[in-house]
Amino acid sequence: MPRLGWSLVNDEQKHHVQKIVDEVHEAVEDASEQIAQTGKTLIRWIVEWLGIILVALSAAFLIRAYVFQTFYIPSVSMVPTLQVGDRIIVSKLSTAFGDINRGDVIVFKHPPREQCGGDTGPNSDLVKRIIGMPGDELTSRNNTIYVNGKKLVEHWQHDPNLGSDIGYVKVPEGQYFMMGDNRPSSCDSRMWGTLPKSLIVGKVVLRIWPLSHFGHP
Structure with a gap:
């Protein structure tokens, strides 16, 4: 019984498999980039809200004090x-x-x-x-x-x-x-x-x- 191996796959099949591998690799890279971008967006959102809260607290303090x-x-x-x-x-x-x-x-x-x-x-x-x-x-x-x-x-x-x-x-x-x-x-x-x-x-x-x-x- 012949052993399955890459030698039994013709060029067209090899090309198809390689294409799938490339697409998976590209999808993984895109997902990683999106995750990184989402993390940056979340951090930016948190920083912006912290800034708003800080300004509001400062304004409240100044109003109360003066x-x-x-x-x-x-x-x-x-x-x-x-x-x-x-x-x-x-x-x-x-x-x-x-x-x-x-x-x-x-x-x-x-x-x-x-x-x-x-x-x-x-x-x-x-x-x-x-x-x-x-x-x-x-x-x-x-x-x-x-x-x-x-x-x-x-x-x-x-x-x-x-x-x-x-x-x-x-x-x-x-x-x-x-x-x-x-x-x-x-x-x-x-x-x-x-x-x-x-x-x-x-x-x-x-x-x-x-x-x-x-x-x-």
Whole structure:
């Protein structure tokens, strides 16, 4: 019985077999190239998305650090303007550009002399309203606040009962006299003195939660 071998294959068959081998080899090379290309595409896609995420995180950090920040109201000192549980947005640009005025609601860092306790701690931020500007002279009589000898006209909601009187205060330059709208229940500049501008975080510009209270406070 003859042995099978390459010698028994004619030239046409050899050519056909060689063609198949070449096609298989070419297909393997194409597949390898496609796999390599797919790997490069996947790596490029991952790098692009990592770049997008990094940019987004950087933008969020910059916005929080220099433009806007959200805060939660933990106490009743600003009732009825701000209720416990309200969430607010604070603009930090107001401090940078000097857009701070009497009547503005301000978030600020914990004053060193604040020792009222309650819902605040030494690392917490507070929220009050500006009553006295730098250079103002303040006093109070019969639950009425006077600024530079004139009765303070208050267009915002507040408890008409002062609780604790102001006495007489001349606000130093670069500082502010702060009070809560819930006057009898607010620990403010009447207790711990005027607030240095350096402690101001920003001005409350919007209440975002709950939706029933949405808007400028």
